Each structure stands twice: as C-alpha cells, then as structure tokens.
Amino acid sequence: MAVLALSDVSKSFGAVRALRGVSLKLEAGEAHALAGENGAGKSTLVKILSGVHRPDTGQILLNGSPVTFGGPADARHAGVAVIYQEPTLFPDLSIVENIFMGRQPRTRFGRIDRAAMAEQTGRLFAGLGVELDPEQAARGLSIADQQLVEIAKALSRDAKVLIMDEPTAALSGNEVARLFGVVKALREQGCAVLFISHRLDEIFELCQRVTTLRDGTPVAEDLIADITPDDLVRRMVGRDLDALYPKQDGVPGEVALEVHRLTREGVFTDVSFRVRRGEIVALAGLVGAGRTEVVRAIFGIDRQDAGWVEVGGRRLRPASPTAAMAAGLALVPEDRRQQGLVMDLSIDRNIALAGLAEVRRGPLISRAAEHARAQDWAVRLRLKFARLSDPVGVLSGGNQQKVVLAKWLARKPSVLIVDEPTRGIDVGTKAEVHRLLSELAVGGMAVLMVSSELPEVLGMADRVLVMHEGRLVAELPRASATEESVMSAATGRTAA
Amino acid sequence: MTALSEATPPGHGGRRLFDRVTRVRELGIVLALAALFGVTGAVNPTFLSFGSIRDILLNSAIVAMLAVGQTLVIVTRNVDLSISSIVGLTGFGGALVLADSPAVPIAVVIAGCVALGVVCGAINGLLVGVAKVPALVATLGTLYAFRGIDYAWAGGRQVNAADMPESFLSLGSRSVLGLPLLALVALIVLLAVGWMLRNLRAGRELYAIGSNPDAAVLAGIQVRRRIMTAFMANGALAGLAGVMWAARFGTVDATVATGKELDVIAAVVVGGVAIFGGSGTVFGAALGALLLTGITSALAVLRVDALAQTAINGALLIAAIVLDRVLALRVAAALRRRRYRDAR
Numbered sequence A: 001m002a003v004l005a006l007s008d009v010s011k012s013f014g015a016v017r018a019l020r021g022v023s024l025k026l027e028a029g030e031a032h033a034l035a036g037e038n039g040a041g042k043s044t045l046v047k048i049l050s051g052v053h054r055p056d057t058g059q060i061l062l063n064g065s066p067v068t069f070g071g072p073a074d075a076r077h078a079g080v081a082v083i084y085q086e087p088t089l090f091p092d093l094s095i096v097e098n099i100f101m102g103r104q105p106r107t108r109f110g111r112i113d114r115a116a117m118a119e120q121t122g123r124l125f126a127g128l129g130v131e132l133d134p135e136q137a138a139r140g141l142s143i144a145d146q147q148l149v150e151i152a153k154a155l156s157r158d159a160k161v162l163i164m165d166e167p168t169a170a171l172s173g174n175e176v177a178r179l180f181g182v183v184k185a186l187r188e189q190g191c192a193v194l195f196i197s198h199r200l201d202e203i204f205e206l207c208q209r210v211t212t213l214r215d216g217t218p219v220a221e222d223l224i225a226d227i228t229p230d231d232l233v234r235r236m237v238g239r240d241l242d243a244l245y246p247k248q249d250g251v252p253g254e255v256a257l258e259v260h261r262l263t264r265e266g267v268f269t270d271v272s273f274r275v276r277r278g279e280i281v282a283l284a285g286l287v288g289a290g291r292t293e294v295v296r297a298i299f300g301i302d303r304q305d306a307g308w309v310e311v312g313g314r315r316l317r318p319a320s321p322t323a324a325m326a327a328g329l330a331l332v333p334e335d336r337r338q339q340g341l342v343m344d345l346s347i348d349r350n351i352a353l354a355g356l357a358e359v360r361r362g363p364l365i366s367r368a369a370e371h372a373r374a375q376d377w378a379v380r381l382r383l384k385f386a387r388l389s390d391p392v393g394v395l396s397g398g399n400q401q402k403v404v405l406a407k408w409l410a411r412k413p414s415v416l417i418v419d420e421p422t423r424g425i426d427v428g429t430k431a432e433v434h435r436l437l438s439e440l441a442v443g444g445m446a447v448l449m450v451s452s453e454l455p456e457v458l459g460m461a462d463r464v465l466v467m468h469e470g471r472l473v474a475e476l477p478r479a480s481a482t483e484e485s486v487m488s489a490a491t492g493r494t495a496a
Numbered sequence B: 001m002t003a004l005s006e007a008t009p010p011g012h013g014g015r016r017l018f019d020r021v022t023r024v025r026e027l028g029i030v031l032a033l034a035a036l037f038g039v040t041g042a043v044n045p046t047f048l049s050f051g052s053i054r055d056i057l058l059n060s061a062i063v064a065m066l067a068v069g070q071t072l073v074i075v076t077r078n079v080d081l082s083i084s085s086i087v088g089l090t091g092f093g094g095a096l097v098l099a100d101s102p103a104v105p106i107a108v109v110i111a112g113c114v115a116l117g118v119v120c121g122a123i124n125g126l127l128v129g130v131a132k133v134p135a136l137v138a139t140l141g142t143l144y145a146f147r148g149i150d151y152a153w154a155g156g157r158q159v160n161a162a163d164m165p166e167s168f169l170s171l172g173s174r175s176v177l178g179l180p181l182l183a184l185v186a187l188i189v190l191l192a193v194g195w196m197l198r199n200l201r202a203g204r205e206l207y208a209i210g211s212n213p214d215a216a217v218l219a220g221i222q223v224r225r226r227i228m229t230a231f232m233a234n235g236a237l238a239g240l241a242g243v244m245w246a247a248r249f250g251t252v253d254a255t256v257a258t259g260k261e262l263d264v265i266a267a268v269v270v271g272g273v274a275i276f277g278g279s280g281t282v283f284g285a286a287l288g289a290l291l292l293t294g295i296t297s298a299l300a301v302l303r304v305d306a307l308a309q310t311a312i313n314g315a316l317l318i319a320a321i322v323l324d325r326v327l328a329l330r331v332a333a334a335l336r337r338r339r340y341r342d343a344r
Helices: A042-049 A072-077 A095-100 A114-128 A143-155 A173-188 A200-206 A229-237 A291-298 A321-326 A336-340 A347-359 A367-380 A397-409 A427-442 A454-460 A483-490 B013-043 B050-074 B083-100 B106-130 B135-154 B166-173 B181-199 B201-211 B213-218 B223-249 B260-270 B282-301 B306-343
Strands: A004-013 A016-026 A031-035 A057-062 A065-067 A080-083 A161-165 A192-196 A209-214 A217-223 A255-264 A268-276 A280-285 A306-311 A329-332 A415-419 A446-450 A463-468 A471-477
Touching: A004 A042, A016 A031, A016 A042, A016 A057, A016 A192, A016 A209, A031 A042, A031 A200, A031 A229, A042 A080, A042 A161, A042 A192, A072 A080, A080 A143, A095 A114, A095 A143, A114 A143, A114 A173, A143 A161, A143 A173, A161 A173, A173 A192, A173 A200, A192 A200, A200 A229, A209 A229, A217 A229, A255 A291, A255 A446, A268 A291, A268 A306, A268 A446, A268 A463, A268 A471, A280 A291, A280 A427, A280 A454, A280 A483, A291 A329, A291 A415, A291 A446, A321 A329, A329 A397, A336 A397, A347 A367, A347 A397, A367 A397, A397 A415, A397 A427, A415 A427, A427 A446, A427 A454, A446 A454, A454 A483, A463 A483, A471 A483, B013 B282, B050 B083, B050 B181, B050 B223, B050 B260, B050 B282, B083 B106, B083 B135, B083 B223, B083 B260, B106 B135, B106 B166, B106 B223, B166 B181, B166 B223, B181 B201, B181 B223, B181 B282, B201 B213, B201 B223, B213 B223, B260 B282, B260 B306, B282 B306
Parallel strands: A016 A217, A031 A192, A031 A209, A080 A161, A161 A192, A280 A446, A280 A463, A329 A415, A415 A446
Antiparallel strands: A004 A016, A004 A057, A057 A065, A209 A217, A255 A268, A255 A306, A463 A471
C-alpha cells in the first residue's frame, strides 16, 4: 500500500487549470520521479502533497485512508518533508534555528534544547559533507548553501515521505553525489521519495519509477528500467518542437548593445558581450548564476562596480533606467506581477505607462491617445481581452506577459531585453511570444533573452551565452549549442 | 542572533562579523547610556545620586514595560499603535473601580486591568492575524476606538489620588531592596519575556514570522495564533502598565498616556529592534526606554529648554535608524564581497 497517494486530483488557479485528474502513488522504499516541462504542474502537485494548496477535487490518501491537509503543519505531522525549489529560510536566524524551526527539541521544562540541536546539526552536516558554521545567520548564504540548509532541514525530520522539488539545481557534482547517498540510505530504510529534476541523468540514477505530467495532465507512468531518456523526453514534450520555436534566421547587423567587463562585486564579474541588430542572444545558466542581475545592471536598476554598457555606440550613464530607456533599451522583467505590471490598473493604462510622454496633451495625459496606443498594440500582439479598461489582473498569465511586451514595444526600442519571457504561461501563448521575438529580431531589433528553459534557449537563440557563478563561461553559436554543451558550461564542468 | 546573553562560540569570520555588528546594536546603547551619565554627572554630580537614578528608573519603568510588549509585536513584522489607548482605558478603569468600589481587593483590580488589556490585544490580534488588516491601519483604528470607549466611560470625570486607597497608591512609590517597586516589576517582566523569547518555541517562532512570513507558514508555524498571542501579551503588559500609571500618578482621567505609543516605538527602535521584524531583543528595547528617559532627565539637569528635548529625542531616533540602516548595508556589502572572494 502506498504511504502517500493522490487520487484523481485537480486544481485550478482562476482560469488556469494547473492539474487535471492526477493520480500518483508513493510507495515505501521507492524513489518516484516527476517529470515534465516548466508549467506542467509539478510544483503545484508538490504543494498539494505538502499541504500548501488543497485539491479542488480528488483525494489525498495516507496509508490508504483519505486525509485533508489543512496546512503544511498537517502534512508535516503525517511525516511529509519537503525541499522546495526556492529556499525558504529565515535570514535573521542562525542555520541551526532554520533547520529546527517549529519543532525544536525541548528539555523536560519546555525549554529549547540548544545542545541537542547543535549535536543533531553536526551529525546531519557530517553526513552531507557540509562545512557551514551552524551558528551563522542564514542571511548572505549563497544559493547552493541555502539549498544545503534546506536539505538538512528536510532530512532532520525522520520523514516517511521525502519530496524534493529540484533540490540539485544550484549544487555542484560533489554535493549532488552526497545528497543522493543520503537519499538512497533513507529509501532503503523505507522512506518514500518523490524527486523532481530537469536533469534526466539524475532521475535515471536515483529513481525506480517516473510519472510524466504535461500541461497539468498525467501522460504516463513508467518503470525507469523500462524506458530510455529519449522516451522520457518524448513523453514530456509530446509535440512538435519546431512549432513551438518558430525561429526565422535574421541577418545580423551593426552592434546595438555592447557590455564591457561589467562587474558587480559578489554578484557577477567581468561580463562582456555584444548583441547585434537582427539577432537573438540567450543568456543561459542555473538559477542564481547572476543572469537577472546582469540585465538589471545593463538597464541601470543596480549600479555596477566596474565596466560599462554601450547602446548604439554611446556609453550609458550607470544606474539610470531613465538613461537606458532614452538610449533605446527595454527590459521585460522576470516577475511580471511584481515588476512588470500594475495589477489593478487597466490594460490600456499599463501599456501607456512606459511612454507617458507620448500620450500627453499639454500637462495632461490624453485618455484617447492612451487608448489608441493600447488598441494598436493589442491587435498586433493578438491580446485576448474583454475591454481595454479591464484591470490587467483579470488576464491570463500569457496575456499579461503580452501587455508587458506591448508596453515596451510601444516605445520602439532598439534593444529588447526579456527575462524569462515565457515563465508560467500556456503553451499556445508561449509559441506566440516566440514567434513575436523572432519577428522582432528579423525586423532589426537586438534581442537579449534570459531563460532557464533549455529548449527555449536552444530553439530561439542565434547565440547562447552561458553564465556560471557570476561569470560568463561559454559562448556557443546556434550550431554547436546542445543541451549537453549548455548544461555542462552552466554547471561549471567545462573551463571557461 | 542578537541576544546579549549569548556567548560567542569560536567560529568563522562570518559569524564573528555578524556578532560584532549585531552586538553593536545593543552595545551602542550601553555606550550611549554610559556617555550620558558620564557627561551629565561631570557637569552636575547630583545626577548620579541615588535619588536621581532611582527617579530615572521609576520614570522609565512604564515605558520600558510597554517597550517589552511592543517588541513582541514588532518582531513579527507588525506594530501596535493602540497601546497608549489600552493604558488609558485600563488605567482609568482601574482607578474608577478603586474609587467607587473600595470593597474590591487591589489584586482583583490589577488582574481585571490585565484581563481588559488582553481583550483589547485580542481585538488587535483578530484584526491583524485573522482579518489580515495591516497592523498599522488596524491598530490606528483601535487607538481611536479604545480611546473613545475610555472617553465615553469617563464622561469627563477625573479620579484623584484622594479617591483611591492609600495601599494602592503606595505601590507606585514603594521601594523594595532599594529599587522602586515599579522598576522591579518592569525588570521581572523584562527578564521573563526575554527568557521566553530566547528559550521557548513560541518565542523563536515570533522571530521566524517576522524574518520570513511565507517560510514561517511552510515551516508549519501557526502564524495566526502566534500573532494573536503577541498582540494579547502586549495588551496584557499595557493593562499592567495602566494600573502602574494610576498608582504612580494618582490623578487619572480619560486622556491618560495619550501619544505615549510613539515614545514606546521610539524606545524599541533606538533599542535596536528591526522595525521590519525578525531581529532585536527586549533587552535592547528596555535599554532604549532607559536611554530616552535618561536623556529627558539629563536635559532637565543640564537646564536645556524643555521644548528642545522633544527635538533632541527625535534627532536621536533618526540617528539610531540611520545607524541601523548603514550597518545593515555594510553587512550586506561585506557578505557580498566575502562570497565573491570565496568564489574565486
């Protein structure tokens, strides 16, 4: 009997159906992989198993009987430990406190037993080969170190079910090997493991069974022994890749953006590259490699410590988004809800926001001009909306992204920087965004694209720049960029 | 980790760096206090006399106790502006019962005031923790609401010292072992709350909630219940402070403690408690209260215009926050550099 199982679970967020009819059984002593592209619903499934979200329909079964997780505390009491994709640490507290928060060992008088905490942490760290000072505050830890603390936190729980949502994304080879050693030992002791990773080799090394999700729907459950990595990729993608990445070849023109030895201490170092008109250059790398930070500095949001940026041959004033915009740069940020849009403001006003000077009549903003500008771009980008006066918040993720794009494209930039342009949007809109980027490049725009999705990088870019720990470690032309070459550079396995 | 009482383990550079900087927060106040007493004492030695110091302790006792309570709330990334009104309500209510119903034992009156404070705190806690109203707005609302109830209850009446039993008033002036009783009560509260914040799960969870609210939920912390508890404990201490106020000043009406909430928050912030939660100790907050009261007394001894005192308190508050911010940025930059060096 499965320790923990999902039976016919569905979950929607507003209009987005994140999961549809998913069943999954986690057996004691078995490592079960969850495969699927970004946006396939893996993280939602994790959050249902860990009690963060409740399923709309369907059941969670614990040892065969239905349970309701009212919150993460319930799941934890049921023996479920989770390593989340994004570290969830308390920056002000020490590493030890982070590991044991909410369930610190106590002495008979209810007092927190610090000695026991220190002792257990010592054992955990020794097992994982972690060399961090447990009394150090979590603030300022690197992503990899934060991830190690997360792992120690989950392992300290004597879990019956261990769920790992991309635990290895930021780790080095050694750290991954040690983690796998510990997880295998746990599995042999009868722990059920759910493992999510984009690295297929890890799935094949650690797991016995794999369930594949596509667009929220389970498409296959296989024994690892029965399939090959190619089979798995086919199950994950399940569609014609070329249609999703309609890349046309542009003719590279003059250099539009030049970045010269850009450095921000402790974040990225000595980053130099050029983007020509008519080409799409992808900035690839692992989460935390410094890609977003580089484009933030290019656009003048953060101040660089050294180096400079040239747009159209003219050097940009540092730390000034206004100067960057005047020079013809546009930045579509990573987090459209927080950074790209004013969610309560209407569609047309959001589109006009980056170019208010152009919709002005005297000292006032002309609603008519605003509306006309928005109408024009809404049609061009095939935006799906009821009224332009509706708040942006009611649109789907993909359409919201189109609004952000419209906002910047209306300024007619010479260089378009897009950070994770298709994160969390549906496949159909994704293809449209890709077609749009390709058309813009062919039309003579220089496009710099930050993306964590390898297929997107490989499908869209004329050149791929790879960052690793704040440095540019590889530049691969389209012809020689493969999943292997990009990943090995991104994980630091090849020398710069 | 900012607890004063914590020993420094031999450790890595990061730990030491952090220690030094976070310690400076409270060390800074201790130094400021030393400078204050040193300089003022040199100019006017009577400032260091037993009677003078006793007065300063007595004067800071109520603010210090409120600062301890406020720290519980601020550490969770919230704030309670309504405490002055809770002090006013409980102070006046307690005095009224004592004046009108002499048969009620003093201990019952004190317990009643604390209970009334808990009820007020629970209302704040429900608004903030359950209804998710931002604390600044919710407690601004209850600041007026509680004060309004106070006014309605008083109906313009004032309770004078002569109306209250002598045994109650003597609580405000009595000394035990040479220390004013009120200061002793504040000290006991301080030590008890300080111990709980450091050694109980509930205490550490308050810091966790303020440090990263989302992660606190994921860690299975009962965030709502903890926030409720923090507001209720703060209300209880405000209720106790209300009784202390009545005992100390003897004359109370509905306007008692009006505006005091800002003094308390100032003391907390000067004491090194981060206004956005997650760090700081009640010891720092109490020291902050002592420092602000000490400055007021010193300025009087130094014959500085009373009007200038408020401005000086303000300047000190800004200095404390600027210092805090500068230190935080320094630490962030230092850690960034260190990682950068390690990476190479």
